[in-house]
Amino acid sequence: EVQLVESGGELLQPGGSLRLSCTASGFTFSTYWMHWVRQAPGKGLVWVSRINEDGSVTSYADSVKGRFTISRDNAENTLYLQMNSLRAEDTAVYYCAKDLSGRQDNWGQGTLVTVSS
Amino acid sequence: DIVMTQSPLSLSVTPGEPASISCRSSQSLLQSSGYTRFDWYLQKPGQSPQLLIYLGFNRASGVPDRFSGSGSGTDFTLKIDRVEAEDVGVYYCMQALEPPYTFGQGTRLEIK
Numbered sequence: 246e247v248q249l250v251e252s253g254g255e256l257l258q259p260g261g262s263l264r265l266s267c268t269a270s271g272f273t274f275s276t277y278w279m280h281w282v283r284q285a286p287g288k289g290l291v292w293v294s295r296i297n298e299d300g301s302v303t304s305y306a307d308s309v310k311g312r313f314t315i316s317r318d319n320a321e322n323t324l325y326l327q328m329n330s331l332r333a334e335d336t337a338v339y340y341c342a343k344d345l346s347g348r349q350d351n352w353g354q355g356t357l358v359t360v361s362s
Numbered sequence: 363d364i365v366m367t368q369s370p371l372s373l374s375v376t377p378g379e380p381a382s383i384s385c386r387s388s389q390s391l392l393q394s395s396g397y398t399r400f401d402w403y404l405q406k407p408g409q410s411p412q413l414l415i416y417l418g419f420n421r422a423s424g425v426p427d428r429f430s431g432s433g434s435g436t437d438f439t440l441k442i443d444r445v446e447a448e449d450v451g452v453y454y455c456m457q458a459l460e461p462p463y464t465f466g467q468g469t470r471l472e473i474k
Contacts, residue, residue: 280463282411290403290411290454292463304461307363340410347458348401348416355410 247271247351249341254356261331261360267324267341267353275299275319278344281326283337284355291337294326295344309335331360364388364457368466376474381442383469385455390435391418399459402431402440405468406451414453415440447473 253265267279281293294305294315303315314327324341336359342349365388375381391400402415413422415431418438428443442449450473455466 289452289468290405290456290465292456292461292465295461295463306462346397346417347399348413349403349411350413350416350422352410352412 247343249343249351249353251339251341251353251356254339254358256359256361257331258362259332259360262327262329263331263358265326265328265339265341265356265358267326269322269324269341269343272343274317274322279315279317279324280342280344280349281315281324282340282342282349282352283335284340285334285337288337293339296324328358331358333360336360363462364391364459364464366455366457366464366466368453368455368469370469371467372470372472374472374474375442375445377447378444381445381449381471383440383453383455383471385433385438385440385466387436387438387457389459391457391459392435393459398434399457400433400438401456401458403454403456403465404449404451405454406448409451411454445471445473449473 248270250268280295296303296315300317312330316325338355340355341353343351367386398418400418403411405411419431430441452468454468
């Protein structure tokens with residue numbers, strides 16, 4: 246059974262940094278693209294970033310480009326999202342999702358990031 | 363960026379009755395491979411999103427056959443033949459043709 250477990254979310258002040266993790270199990274992590282998707286409280290889904298199997302190809306939403314960095318450790322079956330220069334508008338539940346030919350076929354339960362002074 | 367526009371944004375349906383949600387993209391989602399990079403997701407209350415329909419019309423594993431997807435190019439439809447209580451939640455369309463991937467605003471389905 247595919248499992249994705251996000252962690253690392255917390256309350257922090259504007260301008261701060263945070264690294265989210267997503268630990269994968271139940272599939273061969275190193276052979277799949279992975280995504281981060283976020284959802285602000287009471288709002289819709291917003292795609293954030295994706296990374297290919299070996300970490301050599303990444304893409305970002307314009308709203309996070311230059312501030313967020315996606316990466317992965319295939320030996321540890323873990324996906325990361327390094328978030329710098331955080332803003333109030335980055336407050337959201339962050340989901341990691343497994344990619345299958347572009348679609349996100351498995352999602353984690355999410356981790357809440359709150360940016361507030 | 364490709365803009366995804368859903369309608370309606372909310373609907374209230376009597377159990378056993380059909381429901382339909384539309385989604386329009388600002389450009390064609392037909393890839394040179396012949397695949398249409400368009401998916402539907404459902405987020406049930408208090409849960410993570412789940413994949414419903416992929417590549418326009420394929421049901422994801424475990425999705426009941428009362429759900430169907432249709433459309434091509436820029437216009438797509440999700441139909442539920444007979445709505446059940448467990449179908450409540452927010453339905454999102456998404457384009458996976460090119461990054462940044464983009465979602466529609468979401469359509470909230472409630473039961474009358």
